[in-house]
Amino acid sequence: MCTSICYSPSDHYFGRNLDYEIAYGQKVVIVPRNYEFEYRELPTQKSHYAFIGVSVVNDDYPLLCDAINEKGLGIAGLNFQGPNHYFPKMEGKKNITSFELMPYLLSNCETTDDVKEILADASILNISFSDNLPVADLHWILSDKSGKSIVVESTKSGLHVYDNPVHVLTNNPEFPDQLIKLSDYADVTPHNPKNTLVPNVDLNLYSRGLGTHHLPGGMDSSSRFVKVAFVLSHAPKGKDEAENVTNYFHILHSVEQPKGLDEVEDNRYEYTMYSDCMNLDKGILYFTTYDNNRINAVDMHKADLDSKDLICYDLFKKQDIEYMN
Ligand SMILES: C[C@H](CCC(=O)NCCS(=O)(=O)O)[C@H]1CC[C@H]2[C@@H]3CC[C@@H]4C[C@H](O)CC[C@]4(C)[C@H]3C[C@H](O)[C@]12C
Numbered sequence: 261m262c263t264s265i266c267y268s269p270s271d272h273y274f275g276r277n278l279d280y281e282i283a284y285g286q287k288v289v290i291v292p293r294n295y296e297f298e299y300r301e302l303p304t305q306k307s308h309y310a311f312i313g314v315s316v317v318n319d320d321y322p323l324l325c326d327a328i329n330e331k332g333l334g335i336a337g338l339n340f341q342g343p344n345h346y347f348p349k350m351e352g353k354k355n356i357t358s359f360e361l362m363p364y365l366l367s368n369c370e371t372t373d374d375v376k377e378i379l380a381d382a383s384i385l386n387i388s389f390s391d392n393l394p395v396a397d398l399h400w401i402l403s404d405k406s407g408k409s410i411v412v413e414s415t416k417s418g419l420h421v422y423d424n425p426v427h428v429l430t431n432n433p434e435f436p437d438q439l440i441k442l443s444d445y446a447d448v449t450p451h452n453p454k455n456t457l458v459p460n461v462d463l464n465l466y467s468r469g470l471g472t473h474h475l476p477g478g479m480d481s482s483s484r485f486v487k488v489a490f491v492l493s494h495a496p497k498g499k500d501e502a503e504n505v506t507n508y509f510h511i512l513h514s515v516e517q518p519k520g521l522d523e524v525e526d527n528r529y530e531y532t533m534y535s536d537c538m539n540l541d542k543g544i545l546y547f548t549t550y551d552n553n554r555i556n557a558v559d560m561h562k563a564d565l566d567s568k569d570l571i572c573y574d575l576f577k578k579q580d581i582e583y584m585n
Pocket residue numbers: 261262278279280284316323324325337338339340341359388389393394395396397398431432
């Protein structure tokens with residue numbers, strides 16, 4: 261499972277929890293403007309917008325999990341096994357493979373409106389990157405620095421682009437169904453509830469936080485969708501970057517998966533491998549990992565963005581405890 265959000269207190273902060281049981285050796289990667297992209301069915305691009313994100317690097321190619329570009333557009337891919345369907349090559353359409361979608365959109369778009377325009381005549385091509393890598397069944401959330409979010413899903417009925425008013429995405433079911441389920445929790449509130457159950461009885465409201473009593477807490481995709489939508493929509497605005505980044509991680513970590521709770525096969529558990537927070541306005545990527553709670557950061561603007569070569573930084577690090585005595 262995964263969870264992605266866009267938090268917009270003033271600047272816009274985009275990113276995700278990557279929850280899985282297999283580490284693919286992800287790194288923080290900067291793709292500079294002159295790194296050449298050869299696409300399977302689209303013209304080669306010698307230069308494009310620069311971007312930064314978390315990526316598997318295979319044969320010097322960035323297989324992105326999530327990233328933002330220098331114009332303030334962010335995109336993350338989340339598992340969508342089941343409803344997902346990619347297509348054979350379609351004449352008269354832009355055929356984009358699923359692993360090319362993120363780099364292609366980040367290379368060419370500034371906003372989610374640009375993305376809608378580019379995808380109007382596109383189809384997601386059912387081709388794997390190489391014989392030893394599976395085709396990943398994904399859907400995508402995109403946000404931009406105007407604060408808009410959209411979701412892109414390719415299903416048997418075609419390619420769909422939805423406006424995303426709650427600025428969150430998890431996994432199945434299809435996005436419109438996730439939105440409908442929110443209604444079941446419409447009365448969840450940060451306030452202590454008013455007793456409308458037995459109004460003439462003086463109930464002892466025995467705890468703080470009873471307004472959230474019915475908030476789901478499961479590891480499953482719809483529970484995380486509802487919970488993070490609630491946490492995000494009530495998150496305070498910080499007064500500076502550090503406070504906003506701190507708030508952001510508290511929102512995402514409210515739906516993180518500790519090891520041991522989500523068994524995917526005998527004795528194998530999915531857990532939150534990393535969480536990242538990318539400032540769409542400033543081009544900075546912050547991250548924490550399962551084994552390292554410290555917030556680490558990479559600023560794309562401190563790198564040579566006119567280069568031709570990928571720039572990589574380690575993501576998975578050891579725990580870093582400050583012993584005080
Ligand atoms: C596993 C992750 C989703 C996590 C998630 O949502 N877990 C819910 C499980 S569930 O919903 O409970 O079943 C996804 C998200 C992005 C993916 C990479 C995208 C690039 C590349 C595409 C290639 O084609 C295959 C290899 C490749 C490196 C991909 C590996 C893997 O697929 C990644 C990491």
